[in-house]
Amino acid sequence: MHPKEHQVGFMRAVALAACFFALTAAWSLSSKAQTRPPAAPTWSPSGQLERPADYREWVYLTSGLGMTYGPAQVTAGQHQMFDNVFVTPAAYREFLASGTWPDKTMFILEMRDAQTNVSINSGGQTQGGVMGIEASVKDRARFPNGGWAYFSFDGPQGLVPSTAPLPTTARCYSCHQTNTAVDNTFVQFYPTLFEVAKRLGTIKPTYDPTHRP
Amino acid sequence: MHPKEHQVGFMRAVALAACFFALTAAWSLSSKAQTRPPAAPTWSPSGQLERPADYREWVYLTSGLGMTYGPAQVTAGQHQMFDNVFVTPAAYREFLASGTWPDKTMFILEMRDAQTNVSINSGGQTQGGVMGIEASVKDRARFPNGGWAYFSFDGPQGLVPSTAPLPTTARCYSCHQTNTAVDNTFVQFYPTLFEVAKRLGTIKPTYDPTHRP
Numbered sequence: 001m002h003p004k005e006h007q008v009g010f011m012r013a014v015a016l017a018a019c020f021f022a023l024t025a026a027w028s029l030s031s032k033a034q035t036r037p038p039a040a041p042t043w044s045p046s047g048q049l050e051r052p053a054d055y056r057e058w059v060y061l062t063s064g065l066g067m068t069y070g071p072a073q074v075t076a077g078q079h080q081m082f083d084n085v086f087v088t089p090a091a092y093r094e095f096l097a098s099g100t101w102p103d104k105t106m107f108i109l110e111m112r113d114a115q116t117n118v119s120i121n122s123g124g125q126t127q128g129g130v131m132g133i134e135a136s137v138k139d140r141a142r143f144p145n146g147g148w149a150y151f152s153f154d155g156p157q158g159l160v161p162s163t164a165p166l167p168t169t170a171r172c173y174s175c176h177q178t179n180t181a182v183d184n185t186f187v188q189f190y191p192t193l194f195e196v197a198k199r200l201g202t203i204k205p206t207y208d209p210t211h212r213p
Numbered sequence: 214m215h216p217k218e219h220q221v222g223f224m225r226a227v228a229l230a231a232c233f234f235a236l237t238a239a240w241s242l243s244s245k246a247q248t249r250p251p252a253a254p255t256w257s258p259s260g261q262l263e264r265p266a267d268y269r270e271w272v273y274l275t276s277g278l279g280m281t282y283g284p285a286q287v288t289a290g291q292h293q294m295f296d297n298v299f300v301t302p303a304a305y306r307e308f309l310a311s312g313t314w315p316d317k318t319m320f321i322l323e324m325r326d327a328q329t330n331v332s333i334n335s336g337g338q339t340q341g342g343v344m345g346i347e348a349s350v351k352d353r354a355r356f357p358n359g360g361w362a363y364f365s366f367d368g369p370q371g372l373v374p375s376t377a378p379l380p381t382t383a384r385c386y387s388c389h390q391t392n393t394a395v396d397n398t399f400v401q402f403y404p405t406l407f408e409v410a411k412r413l414g415t416i417k418p419t420y421d422p423t424h425r426p
Binding site: 056057059060062063064065066067068080082084086089092112114118119120121122123124125126127128129130175179181186188189191192209211212213 | 269270272273275277279280281293295297302305325327331332333334335336338339340341342343388392394399401402404405422425426
């Protein structure tokens with residue numbers, strides 16, 4: 001072999017090695033960017049929705065206190081609860097851009113005890129322990145009848161690690177279909193996203209803010 | 214020039230171009246991973262704290278409704294507000310690991326109008342528009358006297374884009390120093406982090422849950 005050919009072969013090897021290293025670095029960084037925050041929802045081998053450990057790091061949408069729906073509900077004298085709503089970060093970013101929820105969107109509704117006179121708070125209410133965790137998931141392939149399913153992680157001995165969807169006869173299915181502002185979700189209660197939906201024109205034509213069930 | 218030398222020169226150029234492309238991609242992905250979520254706090258050229266555009270994507274800590282402090286406060290008949298607390302994600306992860314706040318920790322306290330009878334909510338209260346935004350920042354070099362400073366983004370015509378620290382004579386400084394469970398922060402009101410601080414033993418020995426100012 002001519003010495004020049006050796007030189008060409010050597011340079012070819014150096015170039016390939018350098019590019020392999022650079023591309024590996026790019027791939028590794030790309031994977032890291034994609035896996036934080038972790039993808040949700042996740043499912044158990046038997047097809048149950050797993051309770052996410054990190055939902056408090058998802059994007060917060062709103063809180064209510066003592067929310068009740070419908071004329072039959074009475075709150076006087078009842079102990080009140082805060083409800084905090086979180087959504088998967090990737091779905092949130094998609095909603096900011098399009099005003100719609102992508103497939104695999106997942107919400108967590110966390111109920112917490114409302115407490116009074118904690119530390120220096122002499123008026124009003126602050127949040128205590130978890131009283132319940134519910135979820136909704138959009139997955140058109142898994143839930144072809146409407147695309148959404150609803151879940152409760154409440155069990156007889158506290159929270160369960162995974163759960164099957166509530167039966168489609170549960171009240172949440174019809175209530176979310178009938179009373180929501182955007183695609184089965186109560187965006188009318190999420191002040192920042194309600195503005196986005198108004199601006200992008202994605203509020204359902206059937207949404208009536210004065211409607212009471 | 215010998216034809217072989219042309220070939221070597223051409224391959225060298227191809228190798229350099231390929232590696233430049235790959236390294237640029239790696240650098241771009243690396244920057245993207247680091248800037249999402251963006252680092253906070255940021256300061257204007259004149260040293261004012263800039264109001265973060267994306268604090269709703271920080272980590273949510275808690276909400277209260279109608280919180281008041283001290284015996285002189287009266288809430289009866291007053292319109293109530295929700296307060297939502299957010300913290301920079303990197304500081305949150307550090308707190309989970311150590312029970313303490315690193316330098317450059319930043320909190321946002323967002324006040325929102327408490328509304329009744331919105332859509333199908335027939336009892337309780339839901340969140341409306343922003344009524345005020347406040348912040349606190351830990352920065353030992355910038356604020357050597359105690360390490361923390363407090364800010365209000367409320368201006369006469371609404372929210373301002375940046376603001377100087379409140380004077381150290383403002384009530385927030387002494388209140389945060391005297392009544393907080395962990396390092397000038399009201400961790401006693403952040404249920405998930407209060408558990409972390411208890412477990413890691415970082416609650417101040419002077420913290421008295423029964424103390425009223």
